Amino acid sequence: MAPAPGQGLGRRVLGIDPGLTVMGYGVIDGDGVNSNAITSGTFRSHAKLPRPTRLREIFEAVGALIDEHHPDDLAIEQHFVAQNVRSAMAIGEARAAAMLAAATHDVPVYEYPATTIKEAVTGFGGAPKEQVQRMVMAHLGLASAPERLDASDALAIALTRLATFRHEAMIASRT
Amino acid sequence: MAPAPGQGLGRRVLGIDPGLTVMGYGVIDGDGVNSNAITSGTFRSHAKLPRPTRLREIFEAVGALIDEHHPDDLAIEQHFVAQNVRSAMAIGEARAAAMLAAATHDVPVYEYPATTIKEAVTGFGGAPKEQVQRMVMAHLGLASAPERLDASDALAIALTRLATFRHEAMIASRT
Numbered sequence: 001m002a003p004a005p006g007q008g009l010g011r012r013v014l015g016i017d018p019g020l021t022v023m024g025y026g027v028i029d030g031d032g033v034n035s036n037a038i039t040s041g042t043f044r045s046h047a048k049l050p051r052p053t054r055l056r057e058i059f060e061a062v063g064a065l066i067d068e069h070h071p072d073d074l075a076i077e078q079h080f081v082a083q084n085v086r087s088a089m090a091i092g093e094a095r096a097a098a099m100l101a102a103a104t105h106d107v108p109v110y111e112y113p114a115t116t117i118k119e120a121v122t123g124f125g126g127a128p129k130e131q132v133q134r135m136v137m138a139h140l141g142l143a144s145a146p147e148r149l150d151a152s153d154a155l156a157i158a159l160t161r162l163a164t165f166r167h168e169a170m171i172a173s174r175t
Numbered sequence: 176m177a178p179a180p181g182q183g184l185g186r187r188v189l190g191i192d193p194g195l196t197v198m199g200y201g202v203i204d205g206d207g208v209n210s211n212a213i214t215s216g217t218f219r220s221h222a223k224l225p226r227p228t229r230l231r232e233i234f235e236a237v238g239a240l241i242d243e244h245h246p247d248d249l250a251i252e253q254h255f256v257a258q259n260v261r262s263a264m265a266i267g268e269a270r271a272a273a274m275l276a277a278a279t280h281d282v283p284v285y286e287y288p289a290t291t292i293k294e295a296v297t298g299f300g301g302a303p304k305e306q307v308q309r310m311v312m313a314h315l316g317l318a319s320a321p322e323r324l325d326a327s328d329a330l331a332i333a334l335t336r337l338a339t340f341r342h343e344a345m346i347a348s349r350t
Contacts, residue, residue, distance in 0.1 A: 092271065
């Protein structure tokens with residue numbers, strides 16, 4: 001059974017690395033300094049299924065993660081680049097399915113561009129994917145890397161939310 | 176009160192012209208030869224609202240249209256072009272919200288590219304928007320044009336589904 005939301009460490013965040021074919025997810029409890037990974041993984045939707053069916057699968061999978069883990073926030077990558085219009089629309093559709101799952105469960109959504117995520121996790125906005133993965137493992141004390149980069153990217157996105165939350169809380173406490 | 180689905184004329188279709196800021200909709204009863212417009216219009220979401228809130232508004236508005244009119248099918252434009260990656264993602268997100276409303280209500284979704292819609296309605300895949308609008312009015316016996324092009328585009332998309340449905344039914348009856 002998953003621990004109660006934010007147990008011990010302030011806040012629970014569900015990070016989502018959006019994609020129509022493979023979507024990464026990661027759930028983290030943390031306060032911006034210490035963080036525990038609760039779970040992470042990926043889910044796939046099959047390219048042969050009709051688009052609405054694939055979107056419904058993503059919507060329901062993210063909804064099931066929310067029902068199981070009760071995150072305080074959902075954090076998702078904000079894409080500004082894509083190979084072409086077709087892939088940009090596919091990313092937009094997958095993102096929308098995940099964001100709608102959060103919105104219909106009244107979970108606030110936070111969007112971060114890739115450079116912000118890399119900077120929050122590694123201190124450098126241009127860090128390569130492998131370095132992001134190593135730093136995710138270090139932050140969370142993971143002995144082995146998640147099986148897929150999509151999963152460690154989702155953990156990186158969740159860590160970014162915790163880092164910005166801590167920053168916001170510090171600013172708020174000074175005013 | 177709306178008539179029962181497909182009353183008199185075989186099939187009821189909800190057409191959606193997807194957009195994040197303005198979304199057109201139109202409900203038509205028809206058999207591919209005769210068609211009646213039940214309702215059409217647009218809904219807007221405000222650019223200042225957070226993206227997940229805007230998507231939830233579209234999701235709920237399309238869901239409310241389905242609850243009110245009980246369409247047999249939802250028909251939506253399939254976009255292959257966009258000004259840039261940013262607008263492609265916005266279109267994808269709006270499309271996903273509408274398709275998810277259909278998928279979660281178990282309403283089948285049919286997607287048509289713009290050329291197919293223009294050809295179905297005017298006989299010419301390269302027809303200008305104004306000609307599409309005039310032909311929509313002629314097909315549906317409308318005395319005046321819908322207030323916005325987005326609404327008549329949505330009616331055109333619904334008419335396309337009825338035309339292809341009739342075509343499919345004719346082919347099926349010969350086999």
